[in-house]
Amino acid sequence: MRTDTDDGRPVTILSGSLGAGKTTLLNHLLSNAGDRSLAVLVNDMGEVNVDADLVAEGSELELDDGVAELSNGCICCELQDDLETAVVRLARDRSFDHLIVESSGISEPAPVARLFTTESRVAALYDVDTLVTVLDTPAFLEAFAGEDAPERRGDEDDRPLSDLLVEQVEVSNLVLLNKADRCTEAELEEAEELVGALQPDAETIRTEFAAVDPDRLLGAGLFDPDRVTDLPGWKRALESTDGEGTDHEGDGRHDDHHGHHHPDEVYGVSSFVYRARRPFHPERFAAVLRELPRSIVRSKGTAWLADNEMRVSIAGAGPSVRATAQGPWIASLPAVERDMYRSNRPDLEWHDEHGDRRTELVFIGTDYDEAALRKGLEDALVTDAEWEGALEGPFPDEQGAAVVVREP
Structure with a gap:
């Protein structure tokens, strides 16, 4: 101050x-x-x-x-x-x-x-x-x-x-x-x-x-x-969790079940963080976003989508949700560029198989069913059979491009 x-x-x-x-x-x-x-x-x-x-x-x-x-x-x-x-x-x-x-x-x-x-x-x-x-x-x-x-x-x-x-x-x-x-x-x-x-x-x-x-x-x-860059409730929710979840049967899934957080008891609102090391099926994930309950006032974070080498940011405000392609995952770059980026970012969290590819989403709201929303997100992840297939969805795959996933 x-x-x-x-x-x-x-x-x-x-x-x-x-x-x-x-x-x-x-x-x-x-x-x-x-x-x-x-x-x-x-x-x-x-x-x-x-x-x-x-x-x-x-x-x-x-x-x-x-x-x-x-x-x-x-x-x-x-x-x-x-x-x-x-x-x-x-x-x-x-x-x-x-x-x-x-x-x-x-x-x-x-x-x-x-x-x-x-x-x-x-x-x-x-x-x-x-x-x-x-x-x-x-x-x-x-x-x-x-x-x-x-x-x-x-x-x-x-x-x-x-x-x-x-x-x-x-x-x-x-x-x-x-x-x-x-x-x-x-x-x-x-x-x-x-x-x-x-x-x-x-x-x-x-x-x-x-x-x-x-x-x-x-x-x-x-x-x-x-x-000034750390004030929003969604960032506070992210920082309140340690990111250490459980790998599901060694298949690369990683879900933070300890990410529930109360930003401020005075306001009666709560938030939770969802993390995964397996990509979303783009159509099923879009369906989850379109069906978010009205009581979710803010959704924010980065999503890993199958058959898409872009980091896609998700920004939901009330009834609207937008998706923007921020740039390629570092793991998807040629080896020389990838190693250069990693050397310049020693604190970057890196998975042996998936590199920096991951989903990290925050949801803030009142009177919502966290368990149901988590299950919807889990069900939207690709299956083993789908992982290597060509999948289509509404999300952008060119850097800087944005789409409205859910209209107000």
Whole structure:
């Protein structure tokens, strides 16, 4: 976390879906900043940066006096260089106490945070204070119920809203459950439970019209740069197991039956890790993913698929599941390349017969039948007769390719 000895100006990074209330929150912070002098960087995907206009209109700031706007792109991808230039220019030309960066509704906060924490001219000028996600709570609940709310997206981003919400929540230090007045007490408790499952360390605040004490967001010092990639509940679940399971009759299967984990008893959620050293039959595995119970709010990991030399990552968020080919298994590479990779990664877990090929999946949820899901996964593994055969399925086999295995 930040300390009083840090020299950089503190930065609060806001994320959240379009319409969640980020601009309302910005105006609230600007109107209640007290003695703080704030600079605001606003990004929007439209040709005209409406959000920046609204912020300027609702505050004492002018567009050319403390508000830097970036249009026609996402600040964490194609406009990364422009973001760096903008924040450096702000530090050089303006006098202010705290910077607030509002990322667009279709971007994740982690890449923005990395700009401020990696070795760069930006990191020398700023210190990330808190990552804040603003949720449209009714839409958040609907997304996980399979009723995906509409969301503006870039041309190449067809991910469902639940994917984006999960990634925004998973790296947050503080989550605002906005529009709480439109939810029942039971719905708010459900939303808090979902957030707790996705990010056990995040604080949650129920808000109406994004009204929150500025001290909870500005100068809170909740961000820890050493843990930005280790915060999500699924990673915590992976790290809580030792990976030592039982080989089934020496046939290469390896299942972790000790991978059950309670992320936080307060939230009533649990997780388990499934590991195997035998590939999945692609069609049977796809069927398991399509039939995951609705109470599974997050599924994540790497799958080994028969007749496919790609490491396939699985990312499920609520009712949607996507599969992406990350790259070839090291064991599938020519001997020279394989040995080079292994020499550079001495800690790589390596099986005498299968090398690095393995399945490692995390499931997080509430009120699900773990035994039934484990059995479904076991039954989806290839049989001895199938192992060497040509098998087809919906999963990608070219690096970088992605498919939607289950629609919301």
